[in-house]
Amino acid sequence: MKHFFHGGIHPTDGSDKLLSNQAPIRMYTPKTVEISMKQSPNSVCQALVKAGDQVLKGDIIGKPVKFGAANIHASISGRVSQIKTIHDDQNREIEIVIIEADENEEAAQKLGEYEEKLVDLSGYSREVIIEKMKEGGLVGMGGAGFPTHVKYETTEVINYILVNAAECEPYLTCDHMLMLEQGHGIINGVLLLAKAAGAMKAFICLEDNKKDAAKSLEEIIANKDLPIEIRMLPTKYPQGGERQLVESVLGTEVPAGELPAKIGVIINNVGTAKALADIVLGNKPLTSRVVTVTGKVNNPSNYLVPIGTKFTELIKESGGTTAKINRIVEGGPMTGASCLIGEEIDELNESVSKTTAGILILEDSSRDETPCIRCGECERVCPAGLAPFKIDFAVLEDDISLSNKLYATECISCGCCTYVCPARRELAYRVTVAKNEIFKLRREGAI
Amino acid sequence: MKLKRPEQLHEISPHIETSRSSKEIMQDVVIALIPAFLGSIYFFGINSIIIVLTAVTTCVLSEYIWQKIRKEQLTTSDWSCVVTGMLLAFSCPPTTPIWAVIIASAFAILVAKQFFGGVGSNFANPALMGRALLMFLWPASVSQYVTTFHEGSDAVSSATVLGLVKSGTEISSYSKWDMFIGNVPGCIGETSALLLLIGFAYLCYRKVVNFAAAGTYTLTVLLITFVFSNEGLFQGDILTNLLSGGLILGACYMMTDYASVAPRVKVTLAAIAGIITAVFRIWGMLPEGVMYGILAANCLSGLVDALIRPHIYGVNLKKNSK
Numbered sequence: 001m002k003h004f005f006h007g008g009i010h011p012t013d014g015s016d017k018l019l020s021n022q023a024p025i026r027m028y029t030p031k032t033v034e035i036s037m038k039q040s041p042n043s044v045c046q047a048l049v050k051a052g053d054q055v056l057k058g059d060i061i062g063k064p065v066k067f068g069a070a071n072i073h074a075s076i077s078g079r080v081s082q083i084k085t086i087h088d089d090q091n092r093e094i095e096i097v098i099i100e101a102d103e104n105e106e107a108a109q110k111l112g113e114y115e116e117k118l119v120d121l122s123g124y125s126r127e128v129i130i131e132k133m134k135e136g137g138l139v140g141m142g143g144a145g146f147p148t149h150v151k152y153e154t155t156e157v158i159n160y161i162l163v164n165a166a167e168c169e170p171y172l173t174c175d176h177m178l179m180l181e182q183g184h185g186i187i188n189g190v191l192l193l194a195k196a197a198g199a200m201k202a203f204i205c206l207e208d209n210k211k212d213a214a215k216s217l218e219e220i221i222a223n224k225d226l227p228i229e230i231r232m233l234p235t236k237y238p239q240g241g242e243r244q245l246v247e248s249v250l251g252t253e254v255p256a257g258e259l260p261a262k263i264g265v266i267i268n269n270v271g272t273a274k275a276l277a278d279i280v281l282g283n284k285p286l287t288s289r290v291v292t293v294t295g296k297v298n299n300p301s302n303y304l305v306p307i308g309t310k311f312t313e314l315i316k317e318s319g320g321t322t323a324k325i326n327r328i329v330e331g332g333p334m335t336g337a338s339c340l341i342g343e344e345i346d347e348l349n350e351s352v353s354k355t356t357a358g359i360l361i362l363e364d365s366s367r368d369e370t371p372c373i374r375c376g377e378c379e380r381v382c383p384a385g386l387a388p389f390k391i392d393f394a395v396l397e398d399d400i401s402l403s404n405k406l407y408a409t410e411c412i413s414c415g416c417c418t419y420v421c422p423a424r425r426e427l428a429y430r431v432t433v434a435k436n437e438i439f440k441l442r443r444e445g446a447i
Numbered sequence: 448m449k450l451k452r453p454e455q456l457h458e459i460s461p462h463i464e465t466s467r468s469s470k471e472i473m474q475d476v477v478i479a480l481i482p483a484f485l486g487s488i489y490f491f492g493i494n495s496i497i498i499v500l501t502a503v504t505t506c507v508l509s510e511y512i513w514q515k516i517r518k519e520q521l522t523t524s525d526w527s528c529v530v531t532g533m534l535l536a537f538s539c540p541p542t543t544p545i546w547a548v549i550i551a552s553a554f555a556i557l558v559a560k561q562f563f564g565g566v567g568s569n570f571a572n573p574a575l576m577g578r579a580l581l582m583f584l585w586p587a588s589v590s591q592y593v594t595t596f597h598e599g600s601d602a603v604s605s606a607t608v609l610g611l612v613k614s615g616t617e618i619s620s621y622s623k624w625d626m627f628i629g630n631v632p633g634c635i636g637e638t639s640a641l642l643l644l645i646g647f648a649y650l651c652y653r654k655v656v657n658f659a660a661a662g663t664y665t666l667t668v669l670l671i672t673f674v675f676s677n678e679g680l681f682q683g684d685i686l687t688n689l690l691s692g693g694l695i696l697g698a699c700y701m702m703t704d705y706a707s708v709a710p711r712v713k714v715t716l717a718a719i720a721g722i723i724t725a726v727f728r729i730w731g732m733l734p735e736g737v738m739y740g741i742l743a744a745n746c747l748s749g750l751v752d753a754l755i756r757p758h759i760y761g762v763n764l765k766k767n768s769k
Contacts, residue, residue, distance in 0.1 A: 170463070253761045255761050256759070329462050337460065370468075373469050374567045374710065376710020379711055418464065421465075422468050429459045
C-alpha cells in the first residue's frame with residue numbers, strides 16, 4: 001500500500017542538486033575554530049574552559065545550563081585563545097570558544113572497523129547507547145538539533161525508527177554523499193538507533209532522486225536478515241518533514257500537539273545515525289559534520305569539517321561566490337536562515353554548528369507583497385492542510401483567536417505557501433508569527 | 448498583538464519562490480481570451496472592438512482613479528481589471544450602447560470590486576455583476592441580438608439560439624457547426640465554443656485554472672437540462688445547450704474565477720452553479736441562466752467553504768489509528 005503526504009511542491013527542476021551531488025566529501029581542517037555554546041535553538045551550554053587552556057580534540061568544553069541539551073566537545077586540539085560573548089535573537093548571552101590548532105597536528109584519519117563492515121552490536125544495551133548519545137553530545141543533524149538522547153528516553157513503546165534520508169531541501173547533498181561514502185557506518189548507526197529504542201524495524205527513507213545511494217545501502221544489507229528496510233519515496237518537498245515522513249511511510253498521522261513517539265515512532269536524520277556509530281563504535285564524540293557549500297560559488301563542494309569552522313573559510317575554499325549581491329543562507333533555501341546579505345562576505349561571523357547541513361549562496365532578490373488574489377495555491381500545497389491566506393489575513397487584522405480557529409498551531413513552517421504565492425505574500429512568516437503568539441498565550445493561560 | 452513588520456521581509460525563509468506572479472496569471476487569461484476576441488471581430492465587426500476597448504479602458508481608469516483618490520496601493524498594473532473589462536464586454540451583445548458599457552464597467556470595478564476591498568476581496572465576479580446591473584436596470588440595452596456578418600449581407604435583429612428554443616421556434620437554420628465556430632447571434636465573446644476552448648486549453652496548459660470546476664459546471668448543466676427538458680424527460684438537446692447561451696464562456700472563464708469562488712470548494716460550487724443555471728434554463732423566464740447560476744454560487748461561496756471542513760494534519764484523527 002503506497003501512501004502520500006498531503007500537499008507539497010516541486011520547488012526546483014533538480015539541477016540545484018546536480019551542482020554538488022558528484023562532489024566527494026573532502027576533509028577540511030581549519031587553523032581556528034569558533035565553537036558557539038548554542039549549537040541548536042533551545043540548548044545553551046556553559047563553557048568549561050577559559051582563555052589559555054590547552055584542549056584535546058574530543059574534550060568536553062561545554063555543559064548544558066539546563067536539562068535537555070547536549071554536551072559540546074573541542075573539535076580540534078589546540079589552545080583556547082579567547083572566549084567571546086554575543087547576544088542571540090532572544091537576547092541570551094552566548095559564549096563562543098575560539099580554539100587555535102596546534103602546529104603540525106594533522107593526524108591521519110584511519111577508517112574504523114565499523115566504517116568498513118557490519119559489526120557485532122550485541123554488547124551494547126539500550127541504556128549504554130542512550131548514555132553514549134548523551135556523553136557524545138549527539139543532536140539531530142537534520143536541522144532542528146533536538147538532543148537525541150531525550151527522544152530515546154521516552155516511556156512510550158517504540159515500534160519503528162524512521163531514518164530520514166529524504167534530503168528534500170533543494171541544493172543540499174551532504175546526506176546523499178554521506179550515504180554513498182559511509183554506508184557501513186550508517187547501517188551500523190541505524191542498528192544502534194533501533195536497539196536504543198527497542199524498535200522492531202527501521203526504515204531508511206530516501207527520495208527517488210537518490211537511487212544510487214539507495215542501491216549502495218541495499219547492497220550492504222542484502223541477505224543479512226537485518227530489521228532494516230530501504231524505502232523510496234517520491235521527490236517532493238517537504239518529504240523529509242517529520243510528520244510528512246510518518247504519513248508517507250506508515251500511512252498514519254501524528255496527532256496534533258504530540259511527538260511521533262506517541263504513535264510508536266522515532267525519526268532521526270541519516271547523519272545522526274552515522275554520528276551515533278562514530279560515538280559508540282569509534283569512540284569519537286560529535287565534533288565534525290558534513291556540510292554542503294553550494295549555490296552561487298565557483299566550486300560547489302561537500303566538506304567534512306570540525307564544528308566551529310568559519311563559513312567564510314569554506315566559501316573561499318569553494319572558490320568564492322559568483323553572486324553580485326550575496327544572500328548567504330545556513331541550511332537549505334526553503335527553511336534555512338539568512339545570515340548575511342551583501343556584496344562582501346567578510347562580515348560573515350557564523351561558523352559551522354552541529355546542525356549546519358549547508359552553506360548556500362544565492363543571488364539576493366527582493367519581493368514586493370501585492371494583494372492576495374485568492375488563487376488558493378497556498379492551501380493546495382500546505383502539508384498541514386491549512387489555509388495560509390486566511391491566517392495571513394487574520395494576522396494582519398490582529399485576530400489571534402481566528403488564527404487559532406484556523407489551526408495556525410499546526411503549521412510546520414515548511415515555507416511551501418510563500419514559495420507558491422503569486423502575490424509574493426509572506427504567508428509562512430505570518431503563520432509562524434501567529435503560531436508562536438498562540439503558544440505564548442496558551443502558556444499564559446489566556447486561550 | 449500588533450504585528451511589527453520586519454524591515455526586510457525578504458530575508459525570511461523560504462529564499463526561493465515560484466517565477467509565477469499575479470500579473471502573469473492575469474496576462475495569461477487575457478492571452479486566452481484573444482482568440483475569442485478576434486473571432487468576435489470576424490463575426491460582429493467593428494462593434495466588438497469598440498465595446499471591448501470601451502469596457503477595458505473604463506475598468507482600468509475606474510480602478511486607477513479610485514485608488515488615486517483613496518491613496519491606496521495601485522493595482523492597475525496587475526491586469527486584473529483588463530480581464531474584468533474583457534469578460535464584461537464578452538457578455539454584452541454587439542448592439543449594446545456605449546453608455547451602458549461604460550456604466551457597467553465602472554459599476555463592476557467600483558462597486559463589485561473596490562467597495563469590497565479590491566482585487567481578491569470581491570464576493571462576486573465583477574464582470575458578471577456589471578452585466579447583471581444592465582440586465583436589471585436597462586434590460587433593453589442587452590437584449591438586442593443580431594445575426595453575424597456571415598449569415599447574410601447585413602446584420603439583422605435576431606433572437607439567440609436559446610431564445611428561439613425557449614419560444615418554441617425551430618432552430619434548424621443554425622447548424623451545430625455554426626454554433627461551434629460561433630457563427631450565430633449572441634453576446635460578443637460567447638458564441639464561438641471553438642475559440643473559447645482554444646483559450647481554455649492554453650489556461651489549462653499554463654495551470655492557471657481548475658479544469659475540474661469548469662468540467663463539473665458544464666456537466667451538471669448538461670445533465671439536468673437533458674433529463675428535465677421542455678420536450679420531456681431525457682429529451683434535452685445536449686449539444687444546443689452546450690454550445691449556446693454563454694455556457695462555455697461561463698464555465699471556462701467565470702466559474703474558474705479566483706476571488707469569488709473559494710478555492711478548496713470550487714468543484715462543489717461549480718455543481719451548485721450548474722444546478723441553478725439549469726433551473727433557470729428550463730423553468731426561468733429568460734433563456735440564459737449562466738449569469739444567475741454563477742452569481743448565486745459566488746454568494747454561497749463563503750457558506751460552502753465554512754460547511755465543508757478541511758482535514759488538518761493530526762487533528763480529529765480516528766481513534767486507534769496506531
